[in-house]
Amino acid sequence: MKGNINVSVENIFPLIKKFLYSDHEIFLRELISNATDATLKLKHLTSIGEAKVAYGNPVIEVKVDKEQKTLHISDQGIGMTAEEVEKYINQIAFSGAEEFLEKYKDTAKDSGVIGHFGLGFYSAFMVAKEVEIITKSYTDAPAVRWVCDGSPEYSLEETDLRTERGTEIVLHLADDSLEFLEASRIEELLRKYNRFMPIPIKFGTKQEPLPVPDDAPEDYQTEYVTVDNIVNNPTPAWTKQPSDLSEEDYKAFYHELYPTQFDEPLFYIHLNVDYPFHLTGILYFPKLSKDMTLQKDRIQLYQNQVFVTDNVEGIVPDFLTMLKGVIDSPDIPLNVSRSYLQADGNVKKIANYITRKVADKLKSLFNNNREDFESKWNDIKIVLEYGMLTDDKFYEKAGDFMLYPTVDGKYYTLTELKEAIKEQQTDKNGNLVVLYAQNKEQQYTSIEQAKEKGYEVLVLDTPIVSHLLQKLEGDNEKLTFSRVDAAPIAKLIAKEEPVLAKHSDEEKQNLKAAVEKVLPKEGYMVQLEDLDSDDTPVVINQPEFMRRMKEMSATGGGGMFAMGGFPDMYHVVVNSNSALAEAILQTTDETAKENLIKQAFDLARLSQGLLKGKELSDFVKRNWELVN
Numbered sequence: 001m002k003g004n005i006n007v008s009v010e011n012i013f014p015l016i017k018k019f020l021y022s023d024h025e026i027f028l029r030e031l032i033s034n035a036t037d038a039t040l041k042l043k044h045l046t047s048i049g050e051a052k053v054a055y056g057n058p059v060i061e062v063k064v065d066k067e068q069k070t071l072h073i074s075d076q077g078i079g080m081t082a083e084e085v086e087k088y089i090n091q092i093a094f095s096g097a098e099e100f101l102e103k104y105k106d107t108a109k110d111s112g113v114i115g116h117f118g119l120g121f122y123s124a125f126m127v128a129k130e131v132e133i134i135t136k137s138y139t140d141a142p143a144v145r146w147v148c149d150g151s152p153e154y155s156l157e158e159t160d161l162r163t164e165r166g167t168e169i170v171l172h173l174a175d176d177s178l179e180f181l182e183a184s185r186i187e188e189l190l191r192k193y194n195r196f197m198p199i200p201i202k203f204g205t206k207q208e209p210l211p212v213p214d215d216a217p218e219d220y221q222t223e224y225v226t227v228d229n230i231v232n233n234p235t236p237a238w239t240k241q242p243s244d245l246s247e248e249d250y251k252a253f254y255h256e257l258y259p260t261q262f263d264e265p266l267f268y269i270h271l272n273v274d275y276p277f278h279l280t281g282i283l284y285f286p287k288l289s290k291d292m293t294l295q296k297d298r299i300q301l302y303q304n305q306v307f308v309t310d311n312v313e314g315i316v317p318d319f320l321t322m323l324k325g326v327i328d329s330p331d332i333p334l335n336v337s338r339s340y341l342q343a344d345g346n347v348k349k350i351a352n353y354i355t356r357k358v359a360d361k362l363k364s365l366f367n368n369n370r371e372d373f374e375s376k377w378n379d380i381k382i383v384l385e386y387g388m389l390t391d392d393k394f395y396e397k398a399g400d401f402m403l404y405p406t407v408d409g410k411y412y413t414l415t416e417l418k419e420a421i422k423e424q425q426t427d428k429n430g431n432l433v434v435l436y437a438q439n440k441e442q443q444y445t446s447i448e449q450a451k452e453k454g455y456e457v458l459v460l461d462t463p464i465v466s467h468l469l470q471k472l473e474g475d476n477e478k479l480t481f482s483r484v485d486a487a488p489i490a491k492l493i494a495k496e497e498p499v500l501a502k503h504s505d506e507e508k509q510n511l512k513a514a515v516e517k518v519l520p521k522e523g524y525m526v527q528l529e530d531l532d533s534d535d536t537p538v539v540i541n542q543p544e545f546m547r548r549m550k551e552m553s554a555t556g557g558g559g560m561f562a563m564g565g566f567p568d569m570y571h572v573v574v575n576s577n578s579a580l581a582e583a584i585l586q587t588t589d590e591t592a593k594e595n596l597i598k599q600a601f602d603l604a605r606l607s608q609g610l611l612k613g614k615e616l617s618d619f620v621k622r623n624w625e626l627v628n
């Protein structure tokens with residue numbers, strides 16, 4: 001059997017009310033968008049000579065009437081005739097905005113008209129038990145009043161309630177929506193959604209002081225006038241041409257966007273593209289707080305100056321979500337899920353465009369004022385490193401401006417670095433070994449030793465640097481990175497200079513056994529090395545590979561090591577040519593030998609910051625006994 005599912009109109013309103021928008025508060029955004037559209041349409045029609053009326057300086061007004069429990073939104077736009085109300089309002093899901101854009105497509109594509117789906121108006125029923133439209137067309141047609149209580153029945157009749165062109169929407173608020181009678185709640189919504197809409201929005205009035213006259217007496221009382229309280233900035237910076245904006249304008253706009261942000265932005269990028277998609281905006285590199293998860297003021301997404309969301313995930317490349325600012329594009333489909341978004345061709349193009357603009361800006365900053373760029377490096381490096389790791393397009397371009405700072409405050413590009421260190425830091429197998437520290441204080445001893453040998457040491461101290469080094473090594477043949485304390489200095493960059501062994505293999509076996517007997521069984525591995533006799537007798541190293549894998553698994557990724565944190569493993573490297581090694585071998589008293597090894601081991605741990613708690617306290621006690 002076949003049949004028709006009967007969709008009765010009666011059923012549609014409760015559905016709209018419940019499910020059309022999960023967020024009831026957006027009704028105001030929708031009604032102000034319609035008022036804006038009506039005004040922009042009139043502007044367009046007057047500009048092409050089709051409406052022979054004066055456009056003037058129209059405003060949109062929002063008013064609350066606590067007694068009547070009504071909320072009023074009125075505009076001075078094109079208004080509607082009775083026929084137009086029939087057509088645009090009584091037909092759900094017929095968008096007058098789309099029709100307008102279609103009709104005037106040659107001239108109106110930049111008019112900024114917002115509407116899309118022909119559903120916005122009905123969001124009024126999410127908060128109102130009855131809605132009135134009192135509207136007068138800009139033509140000679142009489143004003144009309146439409147009333148509907150949310151059932152499919154409505155009334156439409158001529159009215160003398162309005163003599164000027166434009167529309168007033170009156171919402172008789174439902175009992176569960178009386179919060180929208182509070183001025184503070186309305187202000188909050190206007191600030192959130194309408195802050196940068198293109199037509200001035202008036203909400204109440206405010207008192208403004210008059211200028212003090214020149215001949216004012218000493219006891220002059222400031223006088224006030226009542227002026228309209230305009231809550232929005234209709235021409236935000238991103239809608240202007242970059243050539244019309246100064247450095248100061250960009251900074252001022254940053255603070256307008258983020259009133260609680262006191263730091264100055266490091267630099268900005270003005271986005272402006274017409275084809276193949278429409279997008280404008282300004283992105284700012286903020287000073288990043290140490291804790292990136294606290295990042296609160298995020299990039300805001302607008303469509304034709306209407307706020308949509310501050311969750312730009314899936315639209316802006318991941319690494320740039322750490323930036324701040326605004327993007328405005330009517331071409332981002334927001335009625336699909338985020339995962340669909342990422343597959344959308346337009347959205348992909350938008351992401352690529354943004355990446356390219358950011359890379360170009362960084363390159364030009366680097367080229368035009370390298371010193372200034374270097375001075376900002378600390379604040380931007382994490383974003384750039386993250387970008388190199390997650391965005392191939394960005395990685396390709398980053399070589400031009402990615403910097404590698406040294407412990408002495410020099411900044412190299414990778415190409416410059418390779419050139420600078422190739423004499424000193426190429427090992428016997430032809431590998432170029434780049435040394436780095438993650439913490440200048442903690443790795444101080446090793447840094448000094450490396451510098452004595454004439455090596456450069458970089459400071460790479462972001463939490464994701466291990467991932468980056470892994471990638472750089474993969475992409476640059478014969479380039480390896482090693483933390484400066486990953487092995488004894490003499491072994492970090494292996495050269496063709498054999499050091500003679502003072503002791504026989506058998507003696508070395510004895511030495512190793514003696515040390516192993518004293519050391520903890522877990523976490524430490526004893527290694528003997530024939531180093532210069534005046535090199536440090538015992539050093540503790542964490543091999544580069546192990547440390548890096550551990551760090552990588554801690555910050556995501558890292559392959560098989562990601563599963564189950566694996567324990568720290570240190571190499572205890574004993575210099576078998578040192579005087580200490582000699583002494584250990586010579587000492588016959590077992591206790592004395594043990595004490596000697598213990599003291600050496602503790603000193604080595606102390607210099608690595610590995611001696612803690614009871615062991616540190618015991619060490620200090622023991623040493624007091626020596627001097628007191």
Ligand code: ADP
Nearest residue numbers: 034038088095096097115116117118119120121
């Ligand atoms: P959309 O804005 O997507 O077209 P809406 O449901 O928000 O859909 O509005 C439907 C139509 O009703 C609009 O396209 C417009 O033609 C008409 N309309 C709504 N509000 C106004 C208004 N304030 N002034 C003039 N026309 C309006």
Ligand code: MG
Nearest residue numbers: 034115120121
């Ligand atoms: Mg609309």
